[in-house]
Amino acid sequence: MRTRVVLGILAVSLCCAMSPSRSRATTLARQPQQAAHTLPPELQAARAALDAGNSRQAIELAERYARGHQSDPRGQVMVGDGYAARLPAGLYRAVRAYREACRLDRDNPEPFYKLAQVGLRTRGDNGEALAAEGLERVLELDPLYGRAWDQWLTVYRNSGGRQAMIDRLRLHDSLPAVQAMVGRLLMEEERYDEADSLLALALAADPTNVAWLALRAQSSLEASDASRGLRHYHAALERAEHDSTGALWQQVVGIATPDELLEWSRGVPPEERRMWLLAFWARRNPDLFAGHNRRIMEHFARLRYARKNYPMLHPLINLDYTRAGRALTLPPLPSEQAAQALCETFEFAAPMTGGLGIVRALSPGPSDVRYRPMLGMDALGFPVMEGAVLFPLSFDLNDLGVFDSVGAKTGYNLATGLSDRGLTYLRLGPPDGIVLGGDNALNPVCNDTRLVRWRYRQWGELRFTFVNFLGSRTASEIGFAPRVREQFNTTMVALTEDHSTVPAPLEFGVWTAQFRSTDRAEITDLVVITTQGRLAASLVSPTGVPWETRESRTGIVLLPGASGRYSLLTHAKVGDQLGRQTLDVRLRSFTELPAVSDLLLGGVWTGSPDNRTAMLGHVRHDLTFSPGDTVRSYAELYGLTTAAGMVRYRATYLILRTGDVARDYARETWPDAQHLAFERRRESAADGVTVETLDILPQWIPAGRYLLRLQVEDLLTRSPVGRATIALEVR
Known part of the structure; x- marks a missing residue:
């Protein structure tokens, strides 16, 4: 099941932040669009017609000029612009015109850039190939041209593609911005020492660049250098109000809750971003007794693994961008549904006696999803199981009402570059078990490697399979595909929550009482009491830094705070066993x-x-x-x-x-x-x-x-x- 709705390209460049070095780079960069007054009169007329919305006249004027000036690439560029305005009908001719302009002027990034724009608008496999073809040449000629770098980050890239881009950018590695670009790619290749060296060079030119500090922190944290990584990360947070590229948000958007996505999308004022991000991490602290937030290190370690093992394979498919693309996702074939009923929602049955029959056996596993009362047999002789329902792949999260649709609108996959499995790994960590195919181990029909199920002891089972696109049932993108209510509920957990893998098995109760502060009448004293063990507690406001964490061996903690809504983090400990609870509390005002x-x-x-x-x-x-x-x-x-x-x-x-x-x-x-x-x-x-x-x-x-x-x-x-x-x- 695909659970994304209308999306935008949100992959944010971490390397092209505004900095003093940018003034040096602009001597190299050129504008994506030539000024109209530099064009010949015929092409100026074509441009005016195109701007007026008359693409037919613009094409006629541009083609007439191109026939008379076959060696001038500007004519072919204008022809391409005319047909590009008529996509998708004009796709073939726009591509042909831009490619001819590229052939005539291999050292001009403009036609390559426009070819890439056609690919990005077309999407799909063909569009992705066009985008890669154009953007790779643009970045080789001019790494700071237009939005080429930002856009290239939205195209699929593997290890070979990253290395080829590193080689292209090396031609311009005297520029700090390019050093940061190459540093990012080296980090993705897990060549952390080389990445750190280049990022250090970039930061030497601009030590306050938030995006480069965030990259430097990510590189160290992914390499398990916690002390250095946290130092750079907190330095980036100190300058969060100057983060014009959204680098700090892009690093954490994959684990944000729907409420956090909604709040950020509404606009967090720049001067509040630092406190907002500190609160973001404070709410996720897995162990208040530890003295530091291990969730930050855990997040970047997961990000490294997910990026390597579960990247998006088709980031430009329409499914991730448009409601229509989502609606055109195909449901399973009847034969697929029958196989799923046989292999996935089957219960133990008595051995068949007499004759030849299928021995229905199940392999053991921690999940109870497949153990369901049998309701009968369908017309084909397959069992009909309680809860075995087909969830339509084209549902709209705006109408579903199970959680805020902003999370889906943001586009978790596009923002992180991760597939649904990668997103799940980032949010929930490694599964407790992985099953390939169905549970009916003795039936060869069920040995289907296109089906993957992840099982979590705490939340249940997640089902992934190849997504069926219109016109193709062999796509290579694996996505959420819940078939029963339990799997659907676990999918909602994967899309709306994130959890640490730091174990917290201790069960405990907690209750609170509010009093007026003995020191300041406008402050409320929140008394937090646990039913057993030592207690550590902290109040975290939605958009502000938390009050300090307070610990008590008696199981009673007093937390002061102004009136308002907070998340109350309460951790209890008995011996070495940890327990966690997070409560929503509203502090009263005792000033009235x-x-x-x-x-x-x-x-x-x-x-x-x-x-x-x-x-x-x-x-x-x-x-x-x-x-x-x-x-x-x-x-x-x-x-x-x-x-x-x-x-x-x-x-x-x-x-x-x-x-x-x-x-x-x-x-x-x-x-x-x-x-x-x-x-x-x-x-x-x-x-x-x-x-x-x-x-x-x-x-x-x-x-x-x-x-x-x-x-x-x-x-x-x-x-x-x-x-x-x-x-x-x-x-």
Whole structure:
């Protein structure tokens, strides 16, 4: 299944950033289009007709000139321009005219460049050949001509093609921009020492060039030189606001989530790019205890492997660019569907007795996709399996609604140069198992190497096969091809999520409570509590740097932050076993008064209970108590009205026994709950904070699951202050 929609050519050059060296390079570069006033009058008239949209008249004028001036390549270029305006009908004549102009003037990049533009517009295998033919010669003549380098990066290239381009560019390697170009190709060839040397030369000419710093970092990180790579990478991030080429984004777009793609496409202001990218990586930190983000090194190691083993083989096919190209993808033939039913969605069957029959056997594997109840036999005698449905290859992600379509519009494959398997490897890492062909090992029909399935223990099975294009069922591009709902769901994981392979098997619970900061009223203190083990936690805002990671051996961490939406990273550790959770949280603002904090629950202790620090020292981590325990609740009230140095309020506690915590938590009223009401009269504290506690006696909470709600009313103003709710269990 192909899951891409309308795309644009997004491969971004990492080497052609604006720099002081660019002024030297412009003496070599020429404009892709000749100025009209430099043309003969006949061709000026043809150009004017073409600009006016009259391609027929432009062609007639240009052909007349070309017949009378057979040695002038400008006539053939204008003929090509006329027919190029009439693509696809004018394809053959446009190509013929441009090639004749190339023959007449081998040292002029213009006709070669225009030949390449025809290829890029035509797409497909023929278009790719034309684009490569034109762009390779352009770059040999003038590496900085037009957008030739950017466009060449969108064409398929293998090791031989990269080496040939390196040899062409060596003619101009005194230019820093060309040194960076060659450095990129050497990096793709995994010749990292040579790449580093050339990139160092380029950076010597312009040490602040963000694109070249990003390339230098990538080269070192791919070569497993973490210290040097991270140093260059953070230097590039420091200058992210000057990244006019989008180099830093191009390096990570392959693992961006749909929300991140949407946010970037809307435009991150240049001055916020550094913080945005820092937050991007902070959300992916696989081990907050490690002191550094191993996900960065892991990403570039995966990128190296995926680029080498799973590149796009046909980057210019229409399937990756247009809705029409996607709609023309062919469904499987009936015979293919029958083979898939036999080989892929088959269950163990009793051995057949008597006569000759097919022994239906399955090879063992971790996936349970193929074990499905048999619903019967179809007209051909093949089993009909539950969930064995055909997902149309032409669905539109704009209408699907399963995730934001911006991810597909960006074009993961085109942006990364990776096939669907490469994209999966980049996002999820190596599979736990790979199966070629079907599971029915004893049936030779199922031994089909055109079918590949990747199995992940955590997410399930991904199915890849050769994509069937209109007019051809032998294309060499392998893409997503889910056949059952489980495979479709795993495909969605591969397209919308990314995960580290750093193991995190520890299961733990985590809960939070929010209070006003004791230091600054505009800051909220988020208390994070884990059910077991040591805790490391960090708040990451969508577009800003995270607050520092804080660790605690007691399993309680306090994180300050301004009000707003955050990702809360919580990692727990018991011994050497790590666990990870990421939660979406919204920090409240306690600047609007009066207000009530969240609740804490714990055991009782001797001494004063009106201290948050003391309460946190006795908090019950798993919110579970034994029968007979007295439970102490703790809350803070802010901004109560003061009269004669005193505050007066009513605290009402509702204790609800529940069988469905989520349902009852959302209910506004609990008519069947126990009600405990207390009128309090307290001295007003200098900081405006009033502590409210209650010891809940065992007879009020026999064994069961409960919700506790505190509602507060200011008795001086007869107005509600707020409420807080928490769950607990007695067993």
